[in-house]
Amino acid sequence: xxxxxxxxxxxxxxxxxxxxxxxxxxxxxxxxxxxxxxxxxxxxxxxxxxxxxxxxxxxxxxxxxxxxxxxxxxxxxxxxxxxxxxxxxxxxxxxxxxxxxxxxxxxxxxxxxxxxxxxxxxxxxxxxxxxxxxxxxxxxxxxxxx
Numbered sequence: 001x002x003x004x005x006x007x008x009x010x011x012x013x014x015x016x017x018x019x020x021x022x023x024x025x026x027x028x029x030x031x032x033x034x035x036x037x038x039x040x041x042x043x044x045x046x047x048x049x050x051x052x053x054x055x056x057x058x059x060x061x062x063x064x065x066x067x068x069x070x071x072x073x074x075x076x077x078x079x080x081x082x083x084x085x086x087x088x089x090x091x092x093x094x095x096x097x098x099x100x101x102x103x104x105x106x107x108x109x110x111x112x113x114x115x116x117x118x119x120x121x122x123x124x125x126x127x128x129x130x131x132x133x134x135x136x137x138x139x140x141x142x143x144x145x146x
Contacts, residue, residue: 008044026070
């Protein structure tokens with residue numbers, strides 16, 4: 001699946017792994033994908049989140065409050081949690097549904113929001129005041145200018 005990711009989406013995944021290491025976790029969950037998205041702020045998904053006043057610092061604080069910091073031991077290969085894998089799958093499905101050949105950052109954000117049960121979705125809902133139109137806003141951005 002990663003071969004279908006754009007460079008920006010790959011950068012988010014690399015950043016998510018870095019976030020997991022920084023937090024001392026031996027897994028990449030939905031929350032690290034969200035943090036990776038915000039840390040690599042030069043992407044459309046980060047822009048959508050920024051428009052809703054979601055910052056990396058605020059998201060990190062929320063994530064740390066919810067799951068805490070790990071022991072500090074991290075392996076070189078950090079596996080994805082089942083929920084994070086599901087977010088990637090949903091992003092892939094959304095790209096296909098929209099007729100896109102590549103998985104963009106916004107597809108990953110849709111995966112986070114549509115999966116709806118992960119820590120990342122909880123953080124987005126908590127930090128945004130306008131989450132109702134978030135999915136529609138992402139779809140509009142993916143469909144291009146009117």
